[in-house]
Amino acid sequence: MTNHHSKRALPRGRAARAPRTATLVQRAFNGLCVLALLSPVVAFAKAPVDKQSALIAQGNYIVHRVGMCVDCHTRKDAHGMPIASEDLQGADLPFTPDHPVPGWVGRSVKIAGLPAGYTEAQLVTFLETGRTASGGTAHPPMPDYRLDEHDARAVAAYLHSLD
Ligand code: HEC
Known part of the structure; x- marks a missing residue:
């Protein structure tokens, strides 16, 4: 009788445990599905911000390291070093043409x-x-740049981001 009982109880116990395990697995799976579905949404929502800050970083690089706008648009100290607090605020040029x-x-x-x-x-x-x-051209020594569209947009976005 005890034998018979435990034989019957065992499958019942297993049967009772099985759905619980399945439910946990199912829940974990559902959770992963929700994450998988949400992650492109999150990535999509973040993308424009990252793209804009990358564009601004590129503009900063061109202005300070390639186009050297600072050479003429930032006032220099007595040692000829650009004054950081006056970056790109306009300046009297520290040179004149020799003709x-x-x-x-x-x-x-x-x-x-x-x-x-x-x-x-x-x-x-x-x-x-x-x-x-205003439809004209800038006076010398402002260089006559011919940046490509991406670089031009980067410089404009960077300058616009400044005070
Ligand atoms: C060699 C010196 C020099 C460099 C380098 C230089 N600029 Fe200039 N920039 C000037 C001068 C001088 C003016 C004023 C020109 C005028 O009044 O027509 C000027 C004017 C300008 C103007 C106004 C143009 C107008 O008349 O409407 C802009 C915009 C400008 N610069 C942007 C830049 C940017 C951006 C860079 C770097 C990518 C740069 N400049 C690099 C000297 C320079």
């Missing part, structure tokens, strides 16, 4: 934030084509 250059301008404009009179799109066009916001 007359028609249209030479001895002062650069503030380009931190955006140059006066420019939208971000107009600045992109200026850096790609040399055409200013």
Whole structure:
């Protein structure tokens, strides 16, 4: 009788445990499914921010390390070092041409934030084509840049991000 009872009880016990294990596995699986479904949503939501900060970082690199805008648009200290607190605020140029250059301008404009009179799109066009916001060309020694569209957008986004 005891034997018979335990023989019957055993399968019942197993049967009772089995669904619980299955439920846990199922729950874990469901959880993974939800994560798998959500992760592209999370990645998608984060992507524009990352793209914009990458663009701004690229612009910072071009302005300070490639285009050397700081050479003319940032005031220098007595040792000729750019003054960080005046970065890209416009400056009297610390040099003059040694022969007359028609249209030479001895002062650069503030380009931190955006140059006066420019939208971000107009600045992109200026850096790609040399055409200013008012439809003309900049005076020397402002270089006549021909950046590609991505680099121009990067510089404009970076300058726009500044005060
Ligand atoms: C060799 C010196 C020099 C360098 C380098 C230089 N600039 Fe200039 N920039 C000037 C001067 C000078 C002016 C004023 C020109 C004028 O008044 O027409 C100027 C004007 C400008 C203007 C206003 C143009 C207008 O007349 O509407 C913008 C925008 C500008 N610079 C952006 C930049 C950027 C961005 C860089 C770097 C990628 C840069 N500059 C590098 C000297 C320089």
